[in-house]
Amino acid sequence: KNTTNETLLKELSEIDRLHHIHPSTNPKFHRDNGPKLVFKEGKGIYLYDLKGEEYIDGVSMLWNVNLGHGNKELAEAAYEQMSSIAYASAFYGYANESTARLAKKVASLTPGDLNTVFFTSGGSESNDTAFKLSRFYWELKGYKNKKKIISLRRGYHGVTVAAQRATGIEVYRNFSGSLDPNIVNAKPHLTECEQGDKNHPEYEGSIHSIIEKEGAENIAAVIMEPIQGAGGVHIPPEGYLEAVRKLCSENNIHLILDEVICGFGRTGKMFGADNWNIVPDLITFAKGITSGYSQLGGVAMTDEIGNTIAQYDGMLPHGFTYSGHPTACAVGLKNIEILERDNLVQHAVEMGEVLRQGFEYLEGKYSFFTKGRNVGLLGGFDLMRSPEENIPFEESVKAAVTLVDECFQRNLLIRPFDFEPGMNIVAVAPPLIIEKDEVEKIIAI
Numbered sequence: 491k492n493t494t495n496e497t498l499l500k501e502l503s504e505i506d507r508l509h510h511i512h513p514s515t516n517p518k519f520h521r522d523n524g525p526k527l528v529f530k531e532g533k534g535i536y537l538y539d540l541k542g543e544e545y546i547d548g549v550s551m552l553w554n555v556n557l558g559h560g561n562k563e564l565a566e567a568a569y570e571q572m573s574s575i576a577y578a579s580a581f582y583g584y585a586n587e588s589t590a591r592l593a594k595k596v597a598s599l600t601p602g603d604l605n606t607v608f609f610t611s612g613g614s615e616s617n618d619t620a621f622k623l624s625r626f627y628w629e630l631k632g633y634k635n636k637k638k639i640i641s642l643r644r645g646y647h648g649v650t651v652a653a654q655r656a657t658g659i660e661v662y663r664n665f666s667g668s669l670d671p672n673i674v675n676a677k678p679h680l681t682e683c684e685q686g687d688k689n690h691p692e693y694e695g696s697i698h699s700i701i702e703k704e705g706a707e708n709i710a711a712v713i714m715e716p717i718q719g720a721g722g723v724h725i726p727p728e729g730y731l732e733a734v735r736k737l738c739s740e741n742n743i744h745l746i747l748d749e750v751i752c753g754f755g756r757t758g759k760m761f762g763a764d765n766w767n768i769v770p771d772l773i774t775f776a777k778g779i780t781s782g783y784s785q786l787g788g789v790a791m792t793d794e795i796g797n798t799i800a801q802y803d804g805m806l807p808h809g810f811t812y813s814g815h816p817t818a819c820a821v822g823l824k825n826i827e828i829l830e831r832d833n834l835v836q837h838a839v840e841m842g843e844v845l846r847q848g849f850e851y852l853e854g855k856y857s858f859f860t861k862g863r864n865v866g867l868l869g870g871f872d873l874m875r876s877p878e879e880n881i882p883f884e885e886s887v888k889a890a891v892t893l894v895d896e897c898f899q900r901n902l903l904i905r906p907f908d909f910e911p912g913m914n915i916v917a918v919a920p921p922l923i924i925e926k927d928e929v930e931k932i933i934a935i
């Protein structure tokens with residue numbers, strides 16, 4: 491069996507090396523060396539490669555495999571749907587059972603009166619869609635100039651041209667020259683500034699100051715993640731989301747919460763917004779709705795937006811071939827059924843507490859380990875040369891990458907972030923089905 495795997499590994503590595511450009515990967519390194527590993531299968535929080543190594547999936551792959559790997563119920567839901575009608579278009583008013591039922595289910599779970607859903611196939615498409623629907627709503631209401639979108643530095647919203655520009659991580663934001671001038675980055679997480687403190691030293695560049703400068707009549711929406719994920723797991727300070735919600739309401743500007751990571755239980759609440767009792771105007775979601783078993787995303791919107799668009803008496807010129815894909819929606823329905831049946835959102839709170847204790851332990855044990863933080867099972871920490879004196883590692887010291895490589899050698903997959911000088915952040919976000927001894931294993935490694 492091992493010989494078969496070895497031959498297969500060699501063959502697949504060579505094919506992949508020569509024919510596949512990987513996302514978020516060094517292309518030259520890959521072309522020269524081939525893939526880091528070739529996955530064979532997964533079960534729960536564990537992944538197995540063709541060499542027979544067992545890895546703990548400490549970040550749920552891309553923060554999305556919330557129910558863990560190898561879930562047969564999800565596979566069966568996909569099989570059943572594929573066997574009856576795998577794909578049906580949602581264009582031209584065609585409906586089908588799984589898509590209709592999932593729209594209602596999502597509406598019942600989102601906060602406030604976000605009762606209408608537009609489906610996409612992922613997070614980036616959802617954010618582009620939210621920008622378009624927000625701008626279209628304002629157009630329908632007679633505000634022809636409300637086009638600008640404000641997003642946050644360190645925010646990550648995806649890689650389609652608009653979502654890329656909303657992203658506040660320079661390496662992604664500027665890739666291949668996407669220069670949409672209607673999308674502006676603001677400084678993140680400045681509660682007092684957003685409350686209107688114009689004397690604050692950081693005021694210039696805050697959302698409040700941008701609204702003042704650009705004029706609310708030119709701004710459609712503010713977009714942000716409830717907790718910034720790929721920017722380095724940044725939890726907003728107290729009162730921040732409430733202040734932004736108020737600021738948007740007062741200025742007739744939509745608040746879009748990008749719940750692509752937070753949505754569907756990751757933070758120990760169904761949506762990240764529920765941690766602060768915030769009701770945004772639009773929510774974008776993806777990842778956790780299917781636990782990554784199928785490609786699905788979407789935008790949920792308030793009755794005000796949904797009903798306004800629903801009164802537009804023309805063809806809505808927006809939609810993806812896979813908007814409301816029946817198989818993806820059947821998987822989404824089953825995924826939510828399991829989340830609820832097995833109380834996994836509450837379980838994420840309990841496992842989040844074990845993770846928090848683990849971070850606390852590590853902080854006490856290692857001088858370089860600092861700022862352990864988590865909300866539910868969305869966690870991260872910083873590495874610094876001297877946390878007490880707030881001294882980062884020298885730029886030449888790739889501390890986060892080194893630590894993550896070392897964890898990889900010990901069969902734990904986690905993720906480093908070091909896209910700014912001196913930044914050494916590591917994310918930990920295991921599947922929601924993880925058990926106490928497994929969280930402790932991650933901490934031990």
Ligand code: PLP
Pocket residue numbers: 552611612613614615617646647648649715719720748749750751776777
């Ligand atoms: N928004 C957030 C918060 C994300 O984390 C991601 C992906 O990581 C996206 C949007 C983009 O989603 P996708 O990669 O499905 O297009």
